[in-house]
Amino acid sequence: MKFLISLAWKNLSRYRRRTIITAVAIAIGIALYIWIDALLLGAEMETVRNLIYFETGPARIMQKKYWEEKDYMLISYYLEDPAAIQAELKKEGYESTQRISFLGNIMNLEQQEGSFQIKMAAIDAKTDGVVFKLEDGIVPENGRFLESGEPEIIIGKDLAEDLDIKLDDWVLVTTKTAGDVYGEAGSWDDLELKVVGLLSTPNPLINKGMAFIPLDYAKQRLMRGQGATDVIVNFPAGADSGSEVEKIKAAIAGLPGAGDWEVLDYKELAREFIMLASTKSGGSKIILFLFFIIAVIGISNTMLMAVFERVKEIGMMRAMGMKDRAIVWAFFLEATGIGFVGSLVGLVLGILLTAYMVIWGLDFSGMIQGMGNIGYRTAGVFKGWWNFDTMLSAFFMGIIISGLVSFIPALRAVRMQITECLRDK
Amino acid sequence: MVKADNVKKDYTIGKVVVHALRGVTIDVEQGEFMSIAGPSGSGKTTLLNLIGCLDTASAGEIYIDGQAVSGRSKNELALLRREKLGFVFQSFNLIPVLTAIENVSFALSLLGLDSDTVQKKSMQIMEEVGLKGLEKRFPNELSGGQQQRVAIARALVKDPGIVLADEPTANLDSNTGKDILKLMEELNKKHKTTFIFSTHDSMVMDFAHRLVQLHDGLIAKNGVGKGGGK
Ligand SMILES: Nc1ncnc2c1ncn2[C@@H]1O[C@H](COP(=O)(O)OP(=O)(O)OP(=O)(O)O)[C@@H](O)[C@H]1O
Ligand SMILES: [Mg+2]
Numbered sequence A: 001m002k003f004l005i006s007l008a009w010k011n012l013s014r015y016r017r018r019t020i021i022t023a024v025a026i027a028i029g030i031a032l033y034i035w036i037d038a039l040l041l042g043a044e045m046e047t048v049r050n051l052i053y054f055e056t057g058p059a060r061i062m063q064k065k066y067w068e069e070k071d072y073m074l075i076s077y078y079l080e081d082p083a084a085i086q087a088e089l090k091k092e093g094y095e096s097t098q099r100i101s102f103l104g105n106i107m108n109l110e111q112q113e114g115s116f117q118i119k120m121a122a123i124d125a126k127t128d129g130v131v132f133k134l135e136d137g138i139v140p141e142n143g144r145f146l147e148s149g150e151p152e153i154i155i156g157k158d159l160a161e162d163l164d165i166k167l168d169d170w171v172l173v174t175t176k177t178a179g180d181v182y183g184e185a186g187s188w189d190d191l192e193l194k195v196v197g198l199l200s201t202p203n204p205l206i207n208k209g210m211a212f213i214p215l216d217y218a219k220q221r222l223m224r225g226q227g228a229t230d231v232i233v234n235f236p237a238g239a240d241s242g243s244e245v246e247k248i249k250a251a252i253a254g255l256p257g258a259g260d261w262e263v264l265d266y267k268e269l270a271r272e273f274i275m276l277a278s279t280k281s282g283g284s285k286i287i288l289f290l291f292f293i294i295a296v297i298g299i300s301n302t303m304l305m306a307v308f309e310r311v312k313e314i315g316m317m318r319a320m321g322m323k324d325r326a327i328v329w330a331f332f333l334e335a336t337g338i339g340f341v342g343s344l345v346g347l348v349l350g351i352l353l354t355a356y357m358v359i360w361g362l363d364f365s366g367m368i369q370g371m372g373n374i375g376y377r378t379a380g381v382f383k384g385w386w387n388f389d390t391m392l393s394a395f396f397m398g399i400i401i402s403g404l405v406s407f408i409p410a411l412r413a414v415r416m417q418i419t420e421c422l423r424d425k
Numbered sequence B: 001m002v003k004a005d006n007v008k009k010d011y012t013i014g015k016v017v018v019h020a021l022r023g024v025t026i027d028v029e030q031g032e033f034m035s036i037a038g039p040s041g042s043g044k045t046t047l048l049n050l051i052g053c054l055d056t057a058s059a060g061e062i063y064i065d066g067q068a069v070s071g072r073s074k075n076e077l078a079l080l081r082r083e084k085l086g087f088v089f090q091s092f093n094l095i096p097v098l099t100a101i102e103n104v105s106f107a108l109s110l111l112g113l114d115s116d117t118v119q120k121k122s123m124q125i126m127e128e129v130g131l132k133g134l135e136k137r138f139p140n141e142l143s144g145g146q147q148q149r150v151a152i153a154r155a156l157v158k159d160p161g162i163v164l165a166d167e168p169t170a171n172l173d174s175n176t177g178k179d180i181l182k183l184m185e186e187l188n189k190k191h192k193t194t195f196i197f198s199t200h201d202s203m204v205m206d207f208a209h210r211l212v213q214l215h216d217g218l219i220a221k222n223g224v225g226k227g228g229g230k
Helices: A002-014 A016-056 A064-068 A082-091 A157-163 A204-209 A215-222 A241-252 A271-309 A311-319 A324-359 A365-371 A388-405 A407-415 A418-422 B044-051 B074-084 B100-109 B115-128 B144-156 B174-191
Strands: A059-063 A096-108 A116-123 A152-156 A170-176 A188-199 A210-214 A230-233 A261-265 B002-013 B016-028 B033-037 B059-064 B085-088 B162-166 B194-199 B210-215 B218-224
Touching: A002 A016, A002 A324, A016 A204, A016 A271, A016 A324, A016 A388, A059 A064, A059 A241, A064 A261, A082 A096, A082 A230, A082 A241, A096 A157, A096 A215, A116 A157, A116 A204, A116 A215, A152 A157, A152 A170, A152 A204, A157 A188, A157 A204, A170 A210, A188 A210, A188 A215, A204 A210, A210 A215, A241 A261, A271 A311, A271 A324, A271 A388, A271 A407, A311 A324, A311 A407, A311 A418, A324 A388, A324 A407, A324 B074, A388 A407, B002 B044, B016 B044, B016 B059, B016 B218, B033 B044, B033 B174, B044 B059, B044 B162, B044 B194, B074 B085, B085 B144, B100 B115, B100 B144, B115 B144, B144 B162, B144 B174, B174 B194
Parallel strands: A116 A210, A152 A188, B033 B194, B033 B210, B085 B162, B162 B194
Antiparallel strands: A059 A230, A059 A261, A096 A116, A096 A170, A096 A230, A152 A210, A170 A188, B002 B016, B002 B059, B210 B218
């Protein structure tokens, strides 16, 4: 055994060029694997972050019926006393805000043609920021955030472009009111609103198709002064959302009507989207798998060459009474050695590349705008994220696979007749 | 010591059957210095391979130390070769990544001896084959004759009883070849090791104490050799 290890080592250092070339190939494969994985994970984390910060919030309380018919966003299913819910949550240390989320038809008031149906939210200008990051989406030259009580609106910058609207222009929003009777849709109302801000967020869906108005103005116009469709609750990033939801449920359980409410975390709220994202990452896994296959073919080829070059040597060792198993071992050790060197270098390279991606990231903003909505809720800079599981598994897989592929040519060599191996060519 | 009893070997290439050996019977005693001679294609290599348990006969039987070799597994044959047979090849076949002495001790380490013994025996045999001082050289830093000396040391270091050498001098010029044969003869005398070597070169045959002539897969002549290269 000791002899086999030293023989493997000597072969590796003797055929240095071959060792280096193969190790470099493995290293590049492993480094790329780690790097791409870091990018994908980064994109996914970024996507989820942007989903929470701009769309769903961490958790949300609403009427069960509202959720059942969520596609219609019927504001007639509203929470009657959201402030009471918020007060209960506050006692448990939860920050929250309320919103009215509804569908509206928006059009340029001046042009009076070409309306879009969009998702809208009436937001509490004072407390929305405890959960959402909309305010960060408005740079000074794009106007300002909403002020309470005013007939004004902020809209996504791409939507504004589609509507041919600039700052301080007016839009007309047509939507249904909550009606007088709980549970029944009300009459139509037209809101004339002044555009005070254009949103430019890292979430393309917001930029492309959402608009926001002040909560108290919306309450007065659509809800007869009362209620909101949802209360959005904040909990720390990284907390276990399932148990947070349970705690939230417990906190509000004593309120009248609590039995009719649904409490959902962002995973439930964006279930369809998250499913979409995971099939997408399934696709990326296929790309990684292809990398992997290419690497395997590369190593097999090297080992094939190594065995082929040394057929006579193998024949001699077998003639001298070395057992087939020992010969297969010798090549296994040699290949494992290359795999180790390559994987180690690949791991270090991969860590460096990932560090670059985590600290600086890659700027893809131009490309993303060109592609339109690609499903990842991210704009601009792609950042990576550390995935130590991948690093470790790539490292060990590199070594193990290298060793394993050596079996094929080595087994072939020991299956040859010894006299065949020894023949002078 | 070594016996071949009516050994036959056929090779089949496609539909053609080549009768490489057509019934060879020989009896080799302990300590003989014997040459198998014959023209190209007469079956010398085939016979040596059969005696060396590197290949199996189509018919007949080979006995090593009185024991028949047919019907043994690959591993059993490997163990038998490891203990009882040494090989010297026409093209030396040293492991290029090992030094001269490492090539020699490789044969011993297969036997599982402790490293002190391995080291001692290897050094000693290196001196016997006249390579003292060249132990640390790699094969490509040695001349052909020196490489063949390493190969002889490797074959002999484990005290194998029988050394088989297929055309051991064919890759060497005639003076170097003579030196190698003299060395083999010397070691044969000293260690009582049986040497069987093949050749088609009459100068080489002249060293043999016993000469077996093959012709077309049959023994044409089996007699006393001149010995000593006269
Ligand atoms: N693997 C093989 N397949 C087919 N035929 C073979 C094989 N090995 C040897 N032969 C044939 O068997 C016969 C004997 O060959 P062998 O190699 O034993 O001769 P040789 O006396 O060693 O010749 P040389 O002096 O050229 O080495 C030849 O006709 C050869 O063509
Ligand atoms: Mg031959």
